[in-house]
Amino acid sequence: VLGSAQVASIEYAIEHLGAKLVVVMGHESCGAVKAALSAKPKVSSGSPDLDWLVGSIQPNLMGRTLASASSSDPNFRQPVMANVDAVMEQLLVRSKIVEHAMHEGHLKVVRGIYSLESGKVDFWGLK
Numbered sequence: 313v314l315g316s317a318q319v320a321s322i323e324y325a326i327e328h329l330g331a332k333l334v335v336v337m338g339h340e341s342c343g344a345v346k347a348a349l350s351a352k353p354k355v356s357s358g359s360p361d362l363d364w365l366v367g368s369i370q371p372n373l374m375g376r377t378l379a380s381a382s383s384s385d386p387n388f389r390q391p392v393m394a395n396v397d398a399v400m401e402q403l404l405v406r407s408k409i410v411e412h413a414m415h416e417g418h419l420k421v422v423r424g425i426y427s428l429e430s431g432k433v434d435f436w437g438l439k
Contacts, residue, residue: 313368314402323409326419334410334419336403337433338396339426340387344369345395349388372398389425393436396423 325331338345347362348369357363372395385391400423404411413419424433 313365313372314399314406319403319407322403323407326409326413332419334403334421335424336396336400336421337424337426338392340389340392340428342388342392342395345373345388345391348373348395349391369395387427393423393425396425 322331322334326334344365347357348366351357351366351370357366373391400421403421404414410419410421414421422435423437424435426433
């Protein structure tokens, strides 16, 4: 998910360190995504920070084509990938620094999903 600290860190890396690549990455079997899929809106877990995290992910999953988290997707790959897609979209809208660097051809932003079991990262949407 994106918060001010995450966006600022990315922007600093681009502006001051010359970063050329940003990887928006999720991981299989993500507990936060699982919680977002199963949590009832407006029901508190008892932790404001956990509620913020789950509440930030839930809108990322709404309105997206997802394989249901079932025996056909026990590692929640589709919902995690949907969350990564949404976070990447939010980053490009939220940060003028990222958008400008991409437009100028100085930066590439890519999406990936990490397999906890194999250690492999799968990327999608590469151009």
